[in-house]
Amino acid sequence: MRFIYILLLEAIMKFKYKVCAYAICKNEEQFVDRWMDHVCEADLVIVVDTGSTDSTIEKLRQRGAIVYSYDIKPFRFDYSRNYCLELIPEDVDICVSSDLDDVIETGWREKLENAWQKNTTRGLYLYNWSFNDDGTPAVQYTHQRIHSRHNFHWIYPTHEVLEYTGQGVENQVFIEGLVYNHYPDRSKDRSLNLPLLEIAVSEFPNDPRNYHYLGREYMYSEQWDKCITALLKYLEMSEWDEERSASMRFIARAYGKLGNKAEQKKWLYKAIAEAVYLREPYMESAFIAYEEKNWAALYFFAAEALNIKNKTLRYVNEVFAWDYTPYDFAALACHNLGMSEKAIVYSIEAMKLAPDNQRLKTNHHFYEEAAKLGK
Numbered sequence: 011m012r013f014i015y016i017l018l019l020e021a022i023m024k025f026k027y028k029v030c031a032y033a034i035c036k037n038e039e040q041f042v043d044r045w046m047d048h049v050c051e052a053d054l055v056i057v058v059d060t061g062s063t064d065s066t067i068e069k070l071r072q073r074g075a076i077v078y079s080y081d082i083k084p085f086r087f088d089y090s091r092n093y094c095l096e097l098i099p100e101d102v103d104i105c106v107s108s109d110l111d112d113v114i115e116t117g118w119r120e121k122l123e124n125a126w127q128k129n130t131t132r133g134l135y136l137y138n139w140s141f142n143d144d145g146t147p148a149v150q151y152t153h154q155r156i157h158s159r160h161n162f163h164w165i166y167p168t169h170e171v172l173e174y175t176g177q178g179v180e181n182q183v184f185i186e187g188l189v190y191n192h193y194p195d196r197s198k199d200r201s202l203n204l205p206l207l208e209i210a211v212s213e214f215p216n217d218p219r220n221y222h223y224l225g226r227e228y229m230y231s232e233q234w235d236k237c238i239t240a241l242l243k244y245l246e247m248s249e250w251d252e253e254r255s256a257s258m259r260f261i262a263r264a265y266g267k268l269g270n271k272a273e274q275k276k277w278l279y280k281a282i283a284e285a286v287y288l289r290e291p292y293m294e295s296a297f298i299a300y301e302e303k304n305w306a307a308l309y310f311f312a313a314e315a316l317n318i319k320n321k322t323l324r325y326v327n328e329v330f331a332w333d334y335t336p337y338d339f340a341a342l343a344c345h346n347l348g349m350s351e352k353a354i355v356y357s358i359e360a361m362k363l364a365p366d367n368q369r370l371k372t373n374h375h376f377y378e379e380a381a382k383l384g385k
Contacts, residue, residue, distance in 0.1 A: 026123055027103035030159075032056045033110055034080075034090045039064045040195070041110040046073040049108060051119035058094035060085060086206065091164040098159060104133075105162075107155035107172075111194045118188045122156065125185040132157045132172070132180055135188040139326065148329045150321060153190060154182070166214070168206035169223045203227055211240075218247035222257055234264040252325035255285040259294055266298075274298070287322070289315040289331035296339050297330075309343035312336050334363035338370060341377065350380040 031049035035057055049055050054076065059067050061081035070077045080093045091107070098105060104126060108114060122133060133156035138147040154172070161176030174180050204227045210220040225240035241257045241264075248254055258281035265273035275298065281291035296311035315336045321327050337360035344353035357374040364370055 028053050029104045030054050030056060030098050030102045031106045031108055032094050032098060033108055034058045034060055034094055035066055035110045036060045037062045037064050037066060038110040039066045039069055042069040045110045048114045056097055058090055060090050086167040087170045088164040088166055102159045105157050105159055113191045115189045121188045122185055125183045129181050130183050132182045134182055134184045138191045149326055150323055151326050152323045167209045168203050218244050222253055226260055229260050234267050237264045251285045255281045255288055255291055256325060259291055287318060289318045290328045293331045305343045305346040308339055312339035334360040345377050350377050353377040
């Protein structure tokens, strides 16, 4: 009897909070089973479907999710997420927002409860947005879509965020070991982002964040002049150094596409000065040096990038800054500067990060031969 009492007590003590996982979705039947396999650690799962024509709704219900429909026109992410949030029972303690193309690594519930306190308002965690071919994380940043049930709502038509509406200052915690992995359907249409961002700017004209995302979206759609205009507006308003540095890099890219190499370089140098502890602006400058065969500049930029050992995870990082590319560039530069012995050292590190890259292997052999000849 005492043994049974202990087991019951342990079960009660294991989970202190009532947790709800929630999401919005549309035509994502391919992700249902994988997603439910991971969010099932929650006490309940609530999903709002925004107009699926496949079997998403049926599959979710078969797996135990509570599913509602909210097919309203015109579609906005914030309205849909807020509708879903309103459907979560009042007695829930913690809300875990997750899209169906996310995978929350197993064991997340225990890590969440270990970090959460009664006065916690929001949980921060590592988000792996994309992956390299070998399965290692590529683009990573800190995300913040876990929150208390009350005093939150979603804002912005797209690239939506949770806004705290409670009294005083938020009490946020970083949930050590809780990791979201993003495995999206790359074929999905993303064209809705641009018009929704234009709406966001019109609705929140004093919010710099929307100008940054709008400028980036114009860059993706190759509207270079609009990209520059939006990002210059952003820079007038924002003080966040990492996002400012990224905006300057995007402006540089736009000028590069417009054929203005001088402005491209100028904005990259500004990006470096804005946040000297980020690899990305050094590496974008390195690409230009490589194109120009300016080996001294290439070595400088690659070496400066490699002197930065850690990602900050506060802003989205770029794959080319953290894969084999900095070592590859440093090796190429050293070889062309007559330092093939040093090129070998960098080349070895490049191959460690991309062991199947045949070009790196060929270059490494070439550096070894050059070193033997004293070149």
